[in-house]
Amino acid sequence: MLRFIARVLTDKFFSRPSQEFLDERLDKMLRHLRETGRAAAADRFLRYEEETERLEHRDIEIEACDGAKLHGVLYPAEKPCNVYVVTVHGYRSSTEKDFALQFDYLRSLGFNVLAVDQRAHGKSGGDYICLGVKERHDLVSWLNTVKEIDHSAVFVLYGISMGSSTVLASLEIIANGECSASGEFSVKERDIKAVVADCGYVSPDRQLMFMARRRTRLPVKGILSAARKELLRKAGFDINAFDTASILKEVSVPVLFVHGKKDRFVPIEFSYENYDACASGYKRLLEVPDASHAGAYIRAEEAYKAEITSLLDAAGLM
Secondary structure, eight states, X not given: OHHHHHHHHHHHHSBOOOHXXXXXXXXXXXXXXXXXXXXXXXXXXXXXXXXXXXXXXXXXXXXXXXXXXXXXXXXXOSSOOOEEEXXXXXXXXXXXXXXXXXXXXXXXXXXXXXXEOOTTXXXXXXXXXXXXXXXXXXXXXXXXXXXXXXXXXXXXXXXXXXXXXXHHHHHHHHHTTOOSOOSTTSOOGGGEEEEEEESOOSOHHHHHHXXXXXXXXXXXXXXXXXXXXXXXXXXXXXXTSOOHHHHHTTOOSOEEEEEETTOSSSOHHHHHHHHHHOOOSSEEXXXXXXXXXXXXXXXXXXXXXXXXXXXXXXXXXX
8 A cells, every 4th residue: 555655656746747737836826926916026937038038048958977868058147257156946846936036136146147957847857856866966967067168167056945955965975076077177165155055955855754744644654665665666766865964064165044934845944954054154044934935035035135145255256
């Protein structure tokens, strides 16, 4: 019985989201914005695709360690610059949904912006979402690719939801020198100048445990044990693969944590735990009282931008 449930859950929650699902999710959010008096924000979402298409940009395709084709779009800075902001979207989401409002601000900083499609999302390949386990290696592959294009490149990593956990988990790979590329132009720990971690979880298994306890009265531990085996067999990843709180104990890069207090998808306690564990000399936690999951920028745009500016100043990039 548990094995059957695990198979159903794997196909339902870890497979590639359809475009119809993503469109419906975006439409729901836009309706909510209009109904709550934030029509200007809704309009900015609608203009995003048209406006970014007019900008100078370069579509890039790379190959992940397991052979999956990954897609991203590089928006060069208006003036030559070696700083790259890499945006990493969340679970069953997109760059458009997670970063449309921030995009103009990020561009205004004068940096290059690389917007990546996580595996099993958008134009990237891959059949299964891996909750950051494979995606952390994908991110390192993206950083290596940029280093090959621009040998002097340094990075600001900006993740939301699953993208946040992906970013934090990638720091361990970089610090340990486990990058897939060889040679002097692979990314190094010193190349990561700052991190924005918005509403991320500590580990895939604990996030799944949280969600399962909210949604079912069945034996959660048994379901997760069966799901772990099924995901190992079918998708090739282990939900126990990383713990960001442990990783952050060894991190020195400046980090801004962000979380909405009304988040019912990833509890804010995960950001508290990550913040407390973080060994960086510069760390900040922006708590947004009225924000739901991945909604902090919408609710507190000016405070959010001020915190990013302070982060970049601490990193020596302003």
